[in-house]
Amino acid sequence: MARTHRILAVFASAGALLAATGCGAADMTKQASPYANAQGAKTVTLSVQSWVGAQANVAVASYLLAHELGYRVDTVQVDEVPAWDALSQGRVDAILEDWGHPDQEARYVDEKKTIAPGGGLGVTGHIGWFVPTYFAEQHPDVTDWRNLNTYASQLRTAESGGKGQLLDGSPSYVTNDKALVNNLDLDYQVVFSGSEAAQITQIKQFAKEKKPFLTYWYKPQWLFQKVPMTEVKLPAYKEGCDADPEKVACAYPHTPLQKFLNADFAKKGGSAARFLENFSWTTEQQNEVALMIAEQKLSPEEAAAKWVKANEPTWKKWLTET
Amino acid sequence: MTAATTAPHPPVERGGPPAALSSARGRALGKLLPLVLFAAVLVPLALIRWPGTAWPDALTVDLSAPLGSASDWIIDNRDSHPLFLYFFGHISNAVVLSVRGVYLLLLAAGWAGVTAAAGLIGWRVAGVRLALTAAVSFAVCGVLGMWVPTMQTLALMVVAVTASVVLGALLGLAAGLSDRLYRALRPVLDTMQVLPAFAYLLPVVLVFGIGVPAAVLATVVYAAPPMARLTALGLREADRGVMEAVSSLGATARQRLLTARLPLARKQLLLGLNQTIMMALSMAVIASVIGAGGLGDRVYQALASVDVGAALAAGLPIVLLAVVLDRTTAAAGSGTGSGPGKRGRLGWAVAAVATVLVAIAGRLTDRLDWPETWTVNIAEPVNRAVDWMTAHLYSGVPVIGGTADWAGRFTTWVLDPLRGGLQALPWWAVLLLVAALALLIGTWQTALTAVLAMAAIGVLGVWKPSLDTLSQVLAAVAVTLVIGFAAGIAAARSSRMEALLRPVLDVFQTLPQFVYLIPVVALFGVGRAPAVAAAVVYALPAVVRITTQGLRQVDPAAIEAARSLGATGGQQLRQVQLPLAGPALRLALNQGVVLVLAVVIIGGLVGGGALGYDVVFGLAQGDLATGLVAGAAIVCLGLMLDRVTQPTQRRTERRTERRTGRTRKAA
Numbered sequence: 008m009a010r011t012h013r014i015l016a017v018f019a020s021a022g023a024l025l026a027a028t029g030c031g032a033a034d035m036t037k038q039a040s041p042y043a044n045a046q047g048a049k050t051v052t053l054s055v056q057s058w059v060g061a062q063a064n065v066a067v068a069s070y071l072l073a074h075e076l077g078y079r080v081d082t083v084q085v086d087e088v089p090a091w092d093a094l095s096q097g098r099v100d101a102i103l104e105d106w107g108h109p110d111q112e113a114r115y116v117d118e119k120k121t122i123a124p125g126g127g128l129g130v131t132g133h134i135g136w137f138v139p140t141y142f143a144e145q146h147p148d149v150t151d152w153r154n155l156n157t158y159a160s161q162l163r164t165a166e167s168g169g170k171g172q173l174l175d176g177s178p179s180y181v182t183n184d185k186a187l188v189n190n191l192d193l194d195y196q197v198v199f200s201g202s203e204a205a206q207i208t209q210i211k212q213f214a215k216e217k218k219p220f221l222t223y224w225y226k227p228q229w230l231f232q233k234v235p236m237t238e239v240k241l242p243a244y245k246e247g248c249d250a251d252p253e254k255v256a257c258a259y260p261h262t263p264l265q266k267f268l269n270a271d272f273a274k275k276g277g278s279a280a281r282f283l284e285n286f287s288w289t290t291e292q293q294n295e296v297a298l299m300i301a302e303q304k305l306s307p308e309e310a311a312a313k314w315v316k317a318n319e320p321t322w323k324k325w326l327t328e329t
Numbered sequence: 330m331t332a333a334t335t336a337p338h339p340p341v342e343r344g345g346p347p348a349a350l351s352s353a354r355g356r357a358l359g360k361l362l363p364l365v366l367f368a369a370v371l372v373p374l375a376l377i378r379w380p381g382t383a384w385p386d387a388l389t390v391d392l393s394a395p396l397g398s399a400s401d402w403i404i405d406n407r408d409s410h411p412l413f414l415y416f417f418g419h420i421s422n423a424v425v426l427s428v429r430g431v432y433l434l435l436l437a438a439g440w441a442g443v444t445a446a447a448g449l450i451g452w453r454v455a456g457v458r459l460a461l462t463a464a465v466s467f468a469v470c471g472v473l474g475m476w477v478p479t480m481q482t483l484a485l486m487v488v489a490v491t492a493s494v495v496l497g498a499l500l501g502l503a504a505g506l507s508d509r510l511y512r513a514l515r516p517v518l519d520t521m522q523v524l525p526a527f528a529y530l531l532p533v534v535l536v537f538g539i540g541v542p543a544a545v546l547a548t549v550v551y552a553a554p555p556m557a558r559l560t561a562l563g564l565r566e567a568d569r570g571v572m573e574a575v576s577s578l579g580a581t582a583r584q585r586l587l588t589a590r591l592p593l594a595r596k597q598l599l600l601g602l603n604q605t606i607m608m609a610l611s612m613a614v615i616a617s618v619i620g621a622g623g624l625g626d627r628v629y630q631a632l633a634s635v636d637v638g639a640a641l642a643a644g645l646p647i648v649l650l651a652v653v654l655d656r657t658t659a660a661a662g663s664g665t666g667s668g669p670g671k672r673g674r675l676g677w678a679v680a681a682v683a684t685v686l687v688a689i690a691g692r693l694t695d696r697l698d699w700p701e702t703w704t705v706n707i708a709e710p711v712n713r714a715v716d717w718m719t720a721h722l723y724s725g726v727p728v729i730g731g732t733a734d735w736a737g738r739f740t741t742w743v744l745d746p747l748r749g750g751l752q753a754l755p756w757w758a759v760l761l762l763v764a765a766l767a768l769l770i771g772t773w774q775t776a777l778t779a780v781l782a783m784a785a786i787g788v789l790g791v792w793k794p795s796l797d798t799l800s801q802v803l804a805a806v807a808v809t810l811v812i813g814f815a816a817g818i819a820a821a822r823s824s825r826m827e828a829l830l831r832p833v834l835d836v837f838q839t840l841p842q843f844v845y846l847i848p849v850v851a852l853f854g855v856g857r858a859p860a861v862a863a864a865v866v867y868a869l870p871a872v873v874r875i876t877t878q879g880l881r882q883v884d885p886a887a888i889e890a891a892r893s894l895g896a897t898g899g900q901q902l903r904q905v906q907l908p909l910a911g912p913a914l915r916l917a918l919n920q921g922v923v924l925v926l927a928v929v930i931i932g933g934l935v936g937g938g939a940l941g942y943d944v945v946f947g948l949a950q951g952d953l954a955t956g957l958v959a960g961a962a963i964v965c966l967g968l969m970l971d972r973v974t975q976p977t978q979r980r981t982e983r984r985t986e987r988r989t990g991r992t993r994k995a996a
Contacts (some may be wrong), residue, residue, distance in 0.1 A: 042432060042481055055630065062630075083620055084630050088951030089539045092404065093620065098540040117817060119408070164854040165740035166936070178942060179949030198856070200936045201945065202630050203477065207848050210724060302635065304712055 014053040035291040039131055050223035051272075052081045054099040055092045057177060058203055060227055063296035064103040066307035068286055070315055071322055077279050085223065091267075095121040100272040101283050106181055107130055107262045116267075124267030125175045129287035134181065134225045134259035136173070137236035152241050153193060155221070159194040162221050167196040174222040175199045178208040183255040184223055187241070190256040194220070210234055226292040229297040285325040291319070336473035356829065360768045364776075368761050375757050382755040385793035391790060396954035400535055407538070421542040424488065426543055432484035440699045442688030443480070447653065449680035455660030462656065466649035475646045476699035482623035482650070485541065489548040489609045494602060499552040500899055501560020501601070505594075506586075511561055521554040523971040525927040526615045527944050530961045534619050544621035552609040559601030563594025580961065603658035610651050612670050615842065615931075618948060624650075631958020632934075637715045638708030638849060638981070715848065722852065736858035739804075744857050750991050752793060759796075760784060766973045770915070777971035782965040791962045797939035799928060799968060801857055805864040805925045809916065813869050817876025817917075818902065827877060834870040842867060842931055850935050861943075868924035872917045879913020880906050919974040926967055940966070 016301055042050075055065045069080035085093050090110040093099045113120040138149055147152045159171030165171065173195045175184055184197045200206040206222070209231060212222045213233040224236060241258035248257040266283065273280050292314070299310035315322060379385035407413050435443055448464030470479040504511040529547045567590045575589045591598075617625030627643035723731045730738075751759070763783050767776035786795045820827040845866055847894040849859040883906050891905045907914070933941025940959045947956015 034522060038809075042429070057630075080561070081622075082620055082630075084626055085539055085620055086949040086951075089534075089620075089948065092951065093539045096538055096540070098538070098620065114404070122407075164856075165737040165745075165858075178946035178951065198855075198936065199938065201633065201932075201934045201938075201942060205850050205935045209854055212719075212854060215723075278717075285802075292688070304709055306639075306706070306708070 026221055034059070036190050049277075050079045050081055051101070051276070051283075052083060053191075054085050054093065054102045055082045056087060056090070056102075056104065057084060057179065059229060059301045060293055060295045061131075062102045062307055063293050063310070064286075066300065066311040067296060067314060067322075068103060068283065070311035071325070072279055072282065072310060074315075075321045075326055078279055078284060086177075087181075088179070091115055091122070094267060094269050095119065097269050097271060100269050100276065100279075101125060102267045103283070103286065104128055104130070105265045105267055106134075107260075107265075121270050123268050123270045125268040125273070125284050126268055127287060128264040128289050129229055130264050130293055132225060132227070132262045136221060136222045136241065137240040138215075138219065138221055138239060139214060140235040140237045141217055143237040150237055150239050151190070152193070152239055155239065156192075156194045156220075158219070162195075163221050164198070166198045170194050170196040171221065173197050174206060174209060174220060176201065176223055177202045180223075181224075181259075182223060183249060183252060183259070186253055186255045190254060191242075198261065227228075227294055227297075229294050230303050232294070232298055233302060283326055287325070292318070331616045345533060360773070361765060363506045363851050364761070364764055364768060368757075372757050372761075372852060382753060384756045384787035384790075388591045388788060389790040390788055392958055393954040395454075396957050397952075403535060417536055420546075421537055424542040427488045428484050430544065431487045432480060435480045435484055437692075437911035438684075438688045439691035440467075440476055441691035444468055445687035446684040449684055451653070451657055453676055453680050454657050459656055459660060463653045466653045469649060471644040473642045473645060474699075474701075474704035475627065475643055478622075478624045478627050478643065479646045479650070481835050482621075482625065482647070485545060485548070485613055485621060485623060486606075486609055486650075489545050489552065489613065490546070490606050492549045493552040493605050494556055496549065496596075497556025497558075497601065497605060498560050500553070500557035504557065504561035505564025505590075511565070514557070514561070518554045520971070521551075522558070523923045524964055524967045526612055527927075527930045527932045527941065528963045528967070529612070530616065531944065531947060531956045531960045534982040535957070537722065539620040541621060543615035543619050544863070547616055547619070548612040550610050551603045551612045555604035555608060556601040559597045559604070559663075560594070563597025563601075564590050566597070567593045567863060577794060599658060599661050599812040602661075603655065606658055607651065607754060610647065610654065614786060618945075621794075632846065636708065636712065637643070637803065638711035641711050664679055718852070732852040733854050736853035736856070736862075739858050739861070740856060743804050744800060744861070747804055748797055751796040751800050756792065758788060763973060769970060771975050775972040775975055779969045780805050780824055782969040782972070784971075785965045786962050789962055789965075791940065791943070791958060794939040794943060794959070795962050795966055798926075798937075798941065798963075799866075801861055801929045801932070801937065801939070802922065802926050802966075802970065805929060806866070806918070806921050807870055808861070809865045809921045809925060811853050811870045812865070813872030813875055813921065816869070816873045816912070818880065820873065820877040821880035821906075822902075824897075829921045830873065834874060837866070837870045842928055846931070846935050856940065857932070859935050860929055860937030863932060863935070864925040864928035867928045868921045871924055872921045875913055875917040875920060879910035879917070881952050882913070883909045915974070919971065922970045925965070926970060928964075930963055 014161050051069075052062070052066050053069065055062055064194075065082055069082065072078040072080050083093070083099055085099065087106065088111065090109065091098065091108065091114075094102055096117045111179050116124060129218055129255075137153075143150055146158065149158050161172035162173075163169070164172045171194060173184060173188060173193075174196050175182060176199070178199060178201070180203075188195050188197055200209055209211075210220065210222060210230065211234065221239070224230070233286075242256055244258045244260050249255045249260070266286070268276070268280060268283060273284075296314050299305045299313060303310075305313070349367070379387060438446065444464050444467040447467045448460045451463035452460035467479075470476060500514065504514045529551050530543075533543040533547045533550075537546065571589055571593065572585065575585050579587065613621060613623065614625035614628065617629040620626075624643050624647050628640050628647075630641035631637075631643060723733050754762075760780055760783055764776050764780045767779040786792060816830065821831050842863075845863040846859075849862045849866075853859040853862055887905050887909060888901055891901045896904065928943040929937060930944065931937075933939070933943070933945045940963050943959030944956050945965070947953055947959060
């Protein structure tokens with residue numbers, strides 16, 4: 008019985024919608040999540056990316072939004088590029104950590120004006136190739152890309168065929184590794200682990216047995232605290248050397264991470280929008296929370312609560328500045 | 330060989346399967362002969378025209394440029410083009426509003442109201458036991474701290490299932506009444522049932538972008554076919570005698586439909602509803618990849634931080650929802666509940682009033698959200714157990730070696746040679762092989778479909794990754810069949826074994842595919858081996874079930890006859906039971922292949938590479954062209970594998986057997 012009622016309610020609401028909008032145009036830039044604003048609560052929908060650093064941003068932001076500003080926070084996990092599209096359609100209100108997507112920025116921020124920049128996160132990101140420090144200490148010359156080929160045989164695995172393995176992560180991350188291996192004439196095979204979770208598990212297994220490995224990795228990342236890693240020097244980065252994705256032969260840049268808000272939300276989002284624009288912290292602070300989530304296995308809420316309790320002066324500023 | 334082994338047992342041979350087999354062999358030769366002639370003419374021609382073993386470049390069509398520009402066009406015009414403003418936009422809004430309506434209703438009923446409603450519906454449909462199961466299941470969702478995500482998934486499900494059922498029933502009604510439509514729809518519906526869920530995600534994302542509307546629509550497209558199929562079947566199978574009687578009484582066509590055909594098809598309709606619900610649930614979880622939110626999203630987020638415990642905390646409610654929905658609709662189908670009589674109606678009224686009362690009580694005491702103090706955190710203990718497992722079983726175990734060593738050996742000794750062998754085969758040899766296999770087990774039509782599907786993969790320009798995926802599927806199917814047949818035979822021979830296996834299979838049949846991925850990574854590392862392992866675990870229950878059923882259904886008289894002739898247990902099994910259960914075993918193979926493919930594709934998330942990785946990559950990078958081409962290749966691969974393993978006659982009994990498989994896929 009309750010079921011029929013529910014179904015009736017569905018039809019009634021669908022009908023009401025058709026009646027309300029009539030044959031008018033639907034606005035594809037206002038596609039809020041159906042779970043937003045339930046029971047009259049003010050809701051903010053945040054995009055969480057799959058890496059833990061981004062989860063730390065979102066955990067602290069949602070904790071403060073909920074406990075200090077009285078919002079209900081919904082989170083949706085979306086990959087980096089689709090998140091831009093979702094942000095433009097209003098399905099999410101904010102991205103808190105973007106690693107630089109010039110194409111998307113040109114399309115949505117400059118051209119369509121459906122997304123507004125939300126300022127810097129305060130954290131600088133850097134992608135690179137890393138070997139475990141225990142391996143680098145035994146073989147100091149491995150940290151230069153010119154010597155990588157001599158170590159290829161030691162880095163062979165079942166998945167890399169006859170070549171050395173360069174472990175890559177999630178397909179959603181920014182990577183030039185295939186082109187790099189090609190253009191630098193390295194005797195390596197890029198093996199995509201498919202997700203960051205899979206990659207972390209693999210790195211930890213290697214580290215436990217003190218086996219050598221070469222991996223795509225990025226800073227800031229909490230895993231450095233558990234498995235110390237040393238960066239392999241690639242040919243230095245120069246402005247524009249990564250313009251043609253096929254011909255890249257240089258290192259990754261250092262990127263100041265950015266926040267982006269849905270343009271409508273930035274205008275009408277009230278105190279939540281102001282708060283998210285002010286939200287800015289250091290690499291160490293982000294790592295502290297990320298480590299609590301990923302290593303001590305605290306839930307993101309618990310980790311955020313712990314951090315918020317200890318760092319009141321930092322977050323007070325985010326609430327009061329306008 | 331068949332003749333040689335059966336020679337000492339003439340009595341069995343006379344009436345039994347070996348005779349049938351040898352005549353089948355003659356038929357097979359007859360079927361293959363035209364193919365051999367055909368190949369003898371065409372292969373040299375192909376060799377002259379396109380030398381080399383890889384698929385010739387001249388025969389590929391590059392779709393990525395047009396697909397890429399289509400995707401760009403959609404993004405650029407989505408806010409302004411009339412097609413979106415007046416059509417897709419309204420669909421999208423309608424979905425969002427309906428999901429929101431149901432979600433608000435569920436929240437308004439509060440946890441007490443929803444739990445009471447679940448219990449009371451269970452009570453009315455199947456009695457006290459199901460009522461308790463339902464109420465306890467919902468309470469457990471709350472205890473695990475997953476109340477709100479559970480309601481989100483439930484809201485999405487209600488909308489998707491309603492739409493699927495309406496759509497499926499309409500299609501099924503049309504196909505049930507019109508022969509021509511039935512012939513046109515059946516192959517389409519059959520095919521849709523064998524495609525991996527992942528292939529459905531990209532086209533909807535292309536149009537609607539990431540979010541709930543895309544998720545709901547993908548779910549509807551995925552879940553509607555079984556409803557349509559079973560509705561059509563139910564209507565077509567109506568008892569001729571009854572229909573004759575009804576029309577001789579002068580009933581109009583409309584009356585015949587409403588008073589005789591539909592009521593007679595009740596069982597099929599409810600089975601269709603059951604399958605649709607189970608498949609919708611499976612898709613609702615997978616659709617978290619395209620922003621469905623709810624429980625699936627929690628699993629997805631937990632997997633991103635290697636948090637098996639949290640994934641399990643979100644996975645358990647999915648399992649519980651699946652069990653409750655499955656049992657409720659299955660009970661409604663078998664009609665154990667009270668009929669539509671006066672007492673039945675009174676019972677429903679009591680249930681409705683009780684639900685409303687509980688909901689109001691919940692409201693008045695201001696206990697709408699699940700109380701935070703009543704939650705239990707299972708993530709930590711589970712993670713400790715997983716850590717222990719990884720620490721002690723991963724490698725360096727004396728004598729047998731660790732799981733990582735097995736995975737490495739499996740990759741080096743099985744997967745690599747298999748992949749290398751497949752990719753070294755000339756492309757025309759692969760096509761011929763596919764044709765020959767499909768001809769042997771099916772008809773020339775299935776063979777033609779299979780070959781065309783395989784050729785389409787080449788034309789799409791993803792020949793190599795597809796063969797990579799195929800090698801993983803073959804390896805996984807081989808392992809699944811060896812273990813599955815062994816377990817199935819054991820279960821068929823010993824009731825105690827079956828009683829032991831049954832609850833295990835029940836649980837495994839409802840677990841979401843996602844949850845399998847992380848423990849296999851923990852055990853086997855990253856790469857193709859864990860993808861294969863997850864696929865094996867996922868496909869096993871269906872194979873074990875179908876094998877057990879097939880063996881048990883063998884005519885007891887035949888076994889008795891063999892026994893009276895002094896055959897040993899092993900002889901009975903080899904020479905009577907297995908040959909007689911042949912059709913069931915082939916069905917097990919077919920189901921195994923379909924289920925394995927579904928998970929091998931998802932294995933792209935744990936380093937399976939190949940086609941699955943391309944889909945994940947397409948979704949993750951917003952590079953829909955790559956993803957769509959890979960998705961199309963997956964469709965073709967699924968089609969080819971199904972046709973190559975499909976038993977000749979799709980008999981109607983297959984439906985019931987299929988259910989075991991489908992419920993499995995519906996996890």
